[in-house]
Amino acid sequence: xxxxxxxxxxxxxxxxxxxxxxxxxxxxxxxxxxxxxxxxxxxxxxxxxxxxxxxxxxxxxxxxxxxxxxxxxxxxxxxxxxxxxxxxxxxxxxxxxxxxxxxxxxxxxxxxxxxxxxxxxxxxxxxxxxxxxxxxxxxxxxxxxxxxxxxxxxxxxxxxxxxxxxxxxxxxxxxxxxxxxxxxxxxxxxxxxxxxxxxxxxxxxxxxxxxxx
Numbered sequence: 001x002x003x004x005x006x007x008x009x010x011x012x013x014x015x016x017x018x019x020x021x022x023x024x025x026x027x028x029x030x031x032x033x034x035x036x037x038x039x040x041x042x043x044x045x046x047x048x049x050x051x052x053x054x055x056x057x058x059x060x061x062x063x064x065x066x067x068x069x070x071x072x073x074x075x076x077x078x079x080x081x082x083x084x085x086x087x088x089x090x091x092x093x094x095x096x097x098x099x100x101x102x103x104x105x106x107x108x109x110x111x112x113x114x115x116x117x118x119x120x121x122x123x124x125x126x127x128x129x130x131x132x133x134x135x136x137x138x139x140x141x142x143x144x145x146x147x148x149x150x151x152x153x154x155x156x157x158x159x160x161x162x163x164x165x166x167x168x169x170x171x172x173x174x175x176x177x178x179x180x181x182x183x184x185x186x187x188x189x190x191x192x193x194x195x196x197x198x199x200x201x202x203x204x205x206x207x208x209x210x211x212x213x
Contacts, residue, residue: 088205094198095149099208103194107149110187114142114157117180134164138180151191158184 001010001024008019016023089097095104115138122135137160144153161180168177197212 088202089207091149091198094201095194097207099211100194100197102211102213103190103197104149106190107145107187107194110154110157110183110190111142111146113179113183114138114145117183118142145187145191149191149194151188151195154184154187154191158188160184 001012001014002008003010003017003020003022003024005022006017006020008017010018010024014024094100118135118138121138122132125132125135138157141153141157141160144150145157158181161177161184165177165181168174193212197208201207
């Protein structure tokens with residue numbers, strides 16, 4: 001720091017000149033202190049930016065789907081990966097939602113009918129000495145409907161049940177097979193509703209809040 005009276009150089013922060021004793025300019029800016037203050041401000045700003053980046057996923061995300069008027073980030077039905085990116089539910093997870101409970105039970109009921117018909121058909125075909133192909137078909141289709149809630153498997157079941165009913169009525173002269181038709185129709189309607197609801201969810205991101213009828 002330079003003395004304005006005698007021009008002597010003094011140590012930074014000195015209040016009086018060591019050469020002439022004159023008071024040094026109080027308005028003189030300490031360059032070192034100024035640089036220190038700038039560095040501290042920069043460090044604080046840098047820390048703020050870092051904290052903001054670390055916590056950005058704790059804030060509501062623009063364009064995030066809403067669930068019952070709330071940000072889905074705070075809801076149990078939606079997921080975020082480690083990068084904080086929104087992930088939609090898989091079909092299996094979607095079917096397990098409370099709103100899908102009714103349709104899930106309906107599909108399972110159709111599958112149980114298939115299992116029962118498959119068991120009866122298996123016994124009859126084994127007693128008759130034939131290969132239980134019908135029992136296998138019913139069991140496999142029932143299993144797919146049960147575990148995957150597959151619309152395609154439901155359509156195949158309905159087509160098979162109609163074909164089987166026609167054979168029973170016009171060829172074997174019996175009235176059996178109608179129960180499988182009921183299961184097939186019910187399965188098609190139920191799995192169609194499930195697939196439709198899941199398609200709407202994947203396109204909008206909105207989780208259903210009421211039971212899907």
